[in-house]
Structures are given as C-alpha cells and as structure tokens.
Amino acid sequence: MRATIRDVAREAGVSIATVSRVLRDSTAVRPTTRDRVLAAADELEFVPSALGRQLAERRHAANGIVFPDLSGPYYAEVVLGYESVAAELGRSVLILSTRDRPDAESAVQAMAERCDGLVVLGRTVPDAAVERLVVRGAHVVMVARPPVGGADSVNARNRQGARALTEHLLDLDVRRLVFVGDPSTSPDVAERLRGIQEALPADADLQLHHVDSLDEECGAHVVGDYLTRALPDAFVCANDELALGMLGRLSAAGVDLPGRVKVAGWDDVMAARYAGLTTVRQPMRELGATAARLLDELISGSRSHPTHELLPTQLVVRSTTLGKVAP
Amino acid sequence: MRATIRDVAREAGVSIATVSRVLRDSTAVRPTTRDRVLAAADELEFVPSALGRQLAERRHAANGIVFPDLSGPYYAEVVLGYESVAAELGRSVLILSTRDRPDAESAVQAMAERCDGLVVLGRTVPDAAVERLVVRGAHVVMVARPPVGGADSVNARNRQGARALTEHLLDLDVRRLVFVGDPSTSPDVAERLRGIQEALPADADLQLHHVDSLDEECGAHVVGDYLTRALPDAFVCANDELALGMLGRLSAAGVDLPGRVKVAGWDDVMAARYAGLTTVRQPMRELGATAARLLDELISGSRSHPTHELLPTQLVVRSTTLGKVAP
DNA sequence: CGACGGTTTGTAACCGGTTACACGAGCACC
DNA sequence: GGTGCTCGTGTAACCGGTTACAAACCGTCG
Structure with a gap:
C-alpha cells in the first residue's frame, strides 16, 4: 500500500496538518521541521492522493470536452488546442465522443460530475441537455454552436x-x-x-x-x-x-x-x-484554446456574465x- | 449547495448507509424504505459525488492515454478506438498530449495519479519514465512501441x-x-x-x-x-x-x-x-480498442502476467x- | 413463551487529504 | 513579572461517499 499523509506525519514526528502545510507551502513552517517532513516524504516515496486532495478542495482540476467524432482533422485540431491550454492552466482533460453512442446525454451528465467544467462541440447533445447542465450549475462553453442558456460560446465567423x-x-x-x-x-x-x-x-x-x-x-x-x-x-x-x-x-x-x-x-x-x-x-486550434480560456474564467469565477467569442475566418x-x- | 447523501438520509428518515444501499443496489432493502429513499433523492435532485465515491472505492474509474500529437489521422483513430471501448467498460478517458511539452514526464506522472491505468503511445516519454510508472504500481499498456518493464503492449505487425x-x-x-x-x-x-x-x-x-x-x-x-x-x-x-x-x-x-x-x-x-x-x-482503431481491453484486464486483476498483442497488417x-x- | 434464524437497518470507521481554530512558546514592552 | 503579540504546530472537523459489524425487528418452531 502506498504511503499516506499520516504515514509521513508519523515518520517525521509531526501532525498531518504540518505535513500538508509543507507540501502545499501554504503557511510558515520552521525550516528544520520542513526538512524533517520533506525527508520523511522522500523516504516513504510519498505522492499525495489526487482523490483525497480533490475531495478536500472540492474541485476536480479537470475539464471535459464533448465532440461527435475524432475522425477528420477538424475536431482533432480543436481538441488539441483545448488540451494544450488546459494543460497550461493545470487542468487535466477528459474526453467524450458521442459517436455511435445512444446514451450520449447521460454520458455527458456523468462526465460533468467528474470535472469543473466542460466544452460541448457542434452537434453532440441536444440543447435541452446542455440547459440541464447549466441549470445544475455546471460551467459550459459551446464551440461551433450557438449559445444555449447562460453558456459561453466560441464560434468562427x-x-x-x-x-x-x-x-x-x-x-x-x-x-x-x-x-x-x-x-x-x-x-x-x-x-x-x-x-x-x-x-x-x-x-x-x-x-x-x-x-x-x-x-x-x-x-x-x-x-x-x-x-x-x-x-x-x-x-x-x-x-x-x-x-x-x-x-x-x-x-x-x-x-x-x-x-x-x-x-x-x-x-x-x-x-x-x-x-x-x-x-x-x-482557426481550429484557436477555437479549442479560446474555449479553454473562457472555461477557466468561468471556473475561477473571474467572470460571471456569459461571453460569446467570434474568431475570424479567411x-x-x-x-x-x-x-x-x-x- | 448540492444535496449530499446525508441530506437524502435525513429527508427520507433513514441512515446514510441505507441511502447508499438503495443507490448501489447492493443488499436487500425493504421496498417501502427503498421508495422513501428514492423519493427523497428525487425531491432533492440528488446526484452522488463522483469524488466521494471514488475515494471510498479507491478507484478512479478513469483511464489515461498519452500521445505525441493529434494532428494527422493516426493518433486520432487510435484514441477514438480507445475511448470507445473505455466508455463501454464504464471508464472515463483522460488525454495528455506531449506535443511541445518540455515537462512531459512529470505530466504523465501527474496523470497516472488520476486514473487507474494508462496507455502510452509511440514516441512520447522515455522508457525510464514508463519503468518508474510500472514500479510505482501503475497499470500501463504500450502501443506502437516495444514493451517496457512489465507493461503490456499492442503493436501492428x-x-x-x-x-x-x-x-x-x-x-x-x-x-x-x-x-x-x-x-x-x-x-x-x-x-x-x-x-x-x-x-x-x-x-x-x-x-x-x-x-x-x-x-x-x-x-x-x-x-x-x-x-x-x-x-x-x-x-x-x-x-x-x-x-x-x-x-x-x-x-x-x-x-x-x-x-x-x-x-x-x-x-x-x-x-x-x-x-x-x-x-x-x-488497424488503427483496433490498436486503441485492444489497448483499452488489455488495460481493463490489468486493472480488474483478471490477468497479472504481461501480454503482448500483435495485430495484423495488410x-x-x-x-x-x-x-x-x-x- | 423463549430461542433461533433471517432480514433490515443503523452506527461508526474508514478512504486521504485540507484547514479553522486553539494552544503553547518565545519575545518585546511597560 | 504580567500583558499582548507573533509564530509554529497540533487537534479535530470537515469534504461525500462505502461498508464491516452490530443491533433491532419479525416470524417460526419446539
């Protein structure tokens, strides 16, 4: 079994609060204590559990993206642009293809439970499904599709x-x-x-x-x-x-x-x-990248009113x- | 704030254990009690938290896939085949592109903390990084790449x-x-x-x-x-x-x-x-699909010895x- | 009527982190 | 020397589920 924060605390002779503080660098910890904790963590090869952290912080640090398909360059490029920006922002990316999936809507709902916000591309789930997501408090950005409810949108001209x-x-x-x-x-x-x-x-x-x-x-x-x-x-x-x-x-x-x-x-x-x-x-990649940025604003709460971006075509x-x- | 299992228990006048039992259908619950719980859950629009569940079950119900890029049909098709099978098996899919990413290895490590197992495609991270994953107990399947350590592999002939x-x-x-x-x-x-x-x-x-x-x-x-x-x-x-x-x-x-x-x-x-x-x-899609199946076997523990699949070319x-x- | 066995249900201890709050030590100051 | 401050750390209560175990209930049988 992998080491937990309690193991590290015991090994270092401190409380779990102190271990947590050292690892997240939040408040002041005496240098000698810090070193003891770091040594113990190193010794036990401690890696904090993402789940424990996420539950405590009540955030997933993950975004979703729903697309109809990935055959063909268009969606692949959008996803690529999205993933790249999401990664920069420290978020993982969950994908969901609705291709050949009769239960697309419930799959999207399930995905929404696993991330802080998601992007819905083009023709995937019906508007009503997106509305339900938004009503339930999910952060949603639509791409290549007119905005629904209070969701943001990103479209090309x-x-x-x-x-x-x-x-x-x-x-x-x-x-x-x-x-x-x-x-x-x-x-x-x-x-x-x-x-x-x-x-x-x-x-x-x-x-x-x-x-x-x-x-x-x-x-x-x-x-x-x-x-x-x-x-x-x-x-x-x-x-x-x-x-x-x-x-x-x-x-x-x-x-x-x-x-x-x-x-x-x-x-x-x-x-x-x-x-x-x-x-x-x-700008396929930029569509995805912009969506990732808008979503980040929604999640971080730095903006509450919906925005609708229009990217140039040429x-x-x-x-x-x-x-x-x-x- | 969203309703939790405790809210539902209070509303239905039962304990949280009973609510959990009703929702997962695990053991026998008296029909009248079940109905009360379901009514309460419905009333409160209760949706169980994926995080709470995952932490308690100690599983992510998610798989990762690491690829160098998504431009071009090859990787997109592999990912598509992978996602499709993973979804059937009830697992979400996390993606990670190593394209233009200098910290690919740490990104892969971080991803491994967020899923039950992952697939590594072609030229992404060095063998040593994969070995470290395997040593740490991660379930890994390699695609389009010779097997490393005890990892499974899927390749075309x-x-x-x-x-x-x-x-x-x-x-x-x-x-x-x-x-x-x-x-x-x-x-x-x-x-x-x-x-x-x-x-x-x-x-x-x-x-x-x-x-x-x-x-x-x-x-x-x-x-x-x-x-x-x-x-x-x-x-x-x-x-x-x-x-x-x-x-x-x-x-x-x-x-x-x-x-x-x-x-x-x-x-x-x-x-x-x-x-x-x-x-x-x-068979690009089949490469991804096979990887998803092998990974599922590893995660579910139905197989412990490494397997190496070779798919036909034509x-x-x-x-x-x-x-x-x-x- | 009491013992017994099966079914339902509740209590409480997890899973692995974060963090509000309290407490004690050390120091400056009056 | 007591007061009040800051700094460092521990205690314990979360986050939201699952589940082992015990207890309560109910009907049956000797």
Whole structure:
C-alpha cells in the first residue's frame, strides 16, 4: 500500500496538518521541521492522493470536452488546442465522443460530475441537455454552436467567410452552384449556407446537396451523382474532406478542373494546401484554446456574465477556383 | 449547495448507509424504505459525488492515454478506438498530449495519479519514465512501441507488412528505393525500415531519407530535394501523410507516376483511398480498442502476467505502384 | 413463551487529504 | 513579572461517499 499523509506525519514526528502545510507551502513552517517532513516524504516515496486532495478542495482540476467524432482533422485540431491550454492552466482533460453512442446525454451528465467544467462541440447533445447542465450549475462553453442558456460560446465567423467565398465565386461568373453538406446536423454548416444565400444575387441558382456524413467517401459519392447530369459552375462543400473526396473522384473521371467546374471547401486542413483546394480557413486550434480560456474564467469565477467569442475566418484562394466560368 | 447523501438520509428518515444501499443496489432493502429513499433523492435532485465515491472505492474509474500529437489521422483513430471501448467498460478517458511539452514526464506522472491505468503511445516519454510508472504500481499498456518493464503492449505487425510491401515492389522490378521517415523517433517506423531491409536482396539499393516530421509538408519538401537529382524507382514513406504530400508535389512537378517513380505509404488513412495510394493498412482503431481491453484486464486483476498483442497488417495495392519499372 | 434464524437497518470507521481554530512558546514592552 | 503579540504546530472537523459489524425487528418452531 502506498504511503499516506499520516504515514509521513508519523515518520517525521509531526501532525498531518504540518505535513500538508509543507507540501502545499501554504503557511510558515520552521525550516528544520520542513526538512524533517520533506525527508520523511522522500523516504516513504510519498505522492499525495489526487482523490483525497480533490475531495478536500472540492474541485476536480479537470475539464471535459464533448465532440461527435475524432475522425477528420477538424475536431482533432480543436481538441488539441483545448488540451494544450488546459494543460497550461493545470487542468487535466477528459474526453467524450458521442459517436455511435445512444446514451450520449447521460454520458455527458456523468462526465460533468467528474470535472469543473466542460466544452460541448457542434452537434453532440441536444440543447435541452446542455440547459440541464447549466441549470445544475455546471460551467459550459459551446464551440461551433450557438449559445444555449447562460453558456459561453466560441464560434468562427461563418457568415462572413461564406460571403467572402461567394463573392469570389461571383467574380468568376459562377451563377449555378451546389452546396454540399447537411445544414440540419451542424449549426456551423447551417450558418455557412445562410451566408452564401445572403451574398447571392437573385439571378444566381443555389442547390443544396445533402450528404450523410462529411467525409471523403461522401464527397466521392456526390460526384457520382453528377457525372450523368449537368455539372454546376461550382461546388461549395461544408468542409474540406468532402471537397477533397470530390476532387479525387472528379480528376479520376477526367473532369477539367477548375475549367469545367470549381470546387471549394471549408476549414483549410493541411491536405487542402497540397491539393490546391480553395477554402475558408477557420482557426481550429484557436477555437479549442479560446474555449479553454473562457472555461477557466468561468471556473475561477473571474467572470460571471456569459461571453460569446467570434474568431475570424479567411478566404484562401487556390487552384480549384481559378479562372472565369466558360460562357 | 448540492444535496449530499446525508441530506437524502435525513429527508427520507433513514441512515446514510441505507441511502447508499438503495443507490448501489447492493443488499436487500425493504421496498417501502427503498421508495422513501428514492423519493427523497428525487425531491432533492440528488446526484452522488463522483469524488466521494471514488475515494471510498479507491478507484478512479478513469483511464489515461498519452500521445505525441493529434494532428494527422493516426493518433486520432487510435484514441477514438480507445475511448470507445473505455466508455463501454464504464471508464472515463483522460488525454495528455506531449506535443511541445518540455515537462512531459512529470505530466504523465501527474496523470497516472488520476486514473487507474494508462496507455502510452509511440514516441512520447522515455522508457525510464514508463519503468518508474510500472514500479510505482501503475497499470500501463504500450502501443506502437516495444514493451517496457512489465507493461503490456499492442503493436501492428510492422515487419510482416514491410516485407509484403517490399516483395510487391521487387515484383515490379524496383531496385533502388528510398525510405522516407525517421526511424530514430518512432519504434514503429524503425520496425518498418528493418522489415524492408530484411526483405531486400543484396543487389537492391536502399537509401534512408530523414525528415523532421511525418506530415504532408515534409513529404512535399522531400520531393523538392529529388527534382534536381536522380529519382529512385520508389519511395516508401513512414506514413500516408508523407506519401500524400509527395504525391501532390510530384504531380505538380509533372513527374509521371507510377511510371517514373512509385510511391507507397503506411497506415491506410482515408485520404489514401482517394489518392490511389498504395499503402500498408494497420488497424488503427483496433490498436486503441485492444489497448483499452488489455488495460481493463490489468486493472480488474483478471490477468497479472504481461501480454503482448500483435495485430495484423495488410498490403493495399493501389495506383501509385502499378506497372513495372521501365528498364 | 423463549430461542433461533433471517432480514433490515443503523452506527461508526474508514478512504486521504485540507484547514479553522486553539494552544503553547518565545519575545518585546511597560 | 504580567500583558499582548507573533509564530509554529497540533487537534479535530470537515469534504461525500462505502461498508464491516452490530443491533433491532419479525416470524417460526419446539
């Protein structure tokens, strides 16, 4: 059995209070006593129990993060940014993927019991579940999702990015475009679609192509649907993976790109750069990092009113949208 | 303040022991008493404190996982497989990325205090640090890394996969090949290189091209180095991302592929399929899932002797290694 | 009717820390 | 020499659960 604070106290001939004081450096302890305690702790290889400490301090020193999935670069990057800041702030990170989990809500509730606050990403649990968390006093930050109840939120400027992208396409004489994605599953995606709609003039035509998932496989499938009928001037995809999947399939089918059709993605994942994909960059890692900071403010109590951060997006034009549409 | 078990006991007019019994369903409680307790718990919206429970049970009901990074599909998939099984087993998952962290070892030690066992992936902390964990009684499973001390391990059959890939290339008359990667940073990569060396006949030529990192950017850089000198017959990359980066740059440079040079990757990430990349598939998610199961056996004490699992790899031939080398 | 055995329930001691409060020692000051 | 202060340390009560053990209760049987 591992040594406890009482063992150390006995070994050093002091009380457990003194041991605790030495180890947390809280109040003055006579140097000779301190040395005795440290020697005893060293001798017994004492490591304080995280559980005992947490219970006494009534804090977990841990944050949670809930995401739908980790396949694909987007969520992974957000989690990475989050973990990195949380670690700096001395907090551990608990993860929870709602992927294939029918009991997502109860899993999130259970997680909330194990941390001081948590971040909820995109389409994971319903708003009502988040509200319940907040009502119960949990500290919650939403990412890539409109704020719920009194929770904080961090979002990218999706509308703005969508407008910039749309204007760029309009400059290339694009008039018939297809949005590939499912606005019903992700609030972020819905925002992007809305931004495009707002920027489009009346004489332009926007179709919505639903997909089941936002991965490369789906992108490739979408192309299949268009090989037998008329291609639009441009495809705008809900994320880069869809777009990359389309690129592969289009080039395999021998479609001239960007001459015959243009393709744009969203996120600016690393692969987009190497594929020459036009996209809207959003600061994925910074989304996670900002969420971690907001959460820390909530937990430490340095702020009580909800905050809603908007991070910039940026149009990145590459070779998949070069040149005007042929008349 | 939230209700505690004592509040519920008072409200129901029973002792805390009875409340605890009702809530954990351990021993027989008279139905009428049970109902009173449940009603009281409901009334007070009682949710048992995870910390109190954990301290009393002396278990965290949480597992850790340590990885170098989360950019790129490989680690993300392993983590996903791990989380999914851990959740099934009723355990939370703590993550720790050693990326850009100078104090990785102490961070891992701290994490070990907060969970019942942990998984250490690839190149993260030195062997000595893992040994210290094991000596201190921590349950440790290594993934993509040779076992250390008494720890369990889960690995893919790297040598076997490398041999299959090499034989495939030899069949195509490849004689001069370049391995792109850094065997010194990752034991997995070193194994792959060794497998190739073992399978190569004496008249073949294998060069090693070091890279700083295993991402697409590095892959693109590598190509730059070869555009001014002779290309080998084939590049074998330590992972798919390197290979994908090379593909993009090679095709931009107008190099005939697979005619002039062949390229192979490793992992079989989703993008590899759409890029037509020949690669060696390893079951990334299953690596994580297996680690979670082994860890559970260690923690539950159902097994005490170390186990070392080897998961299959599989050569996946696609268009980047089609046709024989031109004489 | 009392002994006996099984079922329910309560008491209290944990788990391993933190910390409010009290107490004693040492010192300066009047 | 007594008073009052500061400094260092110990006592004990927490934090919020689980659980060994004992006790109380109830029905049955001799």
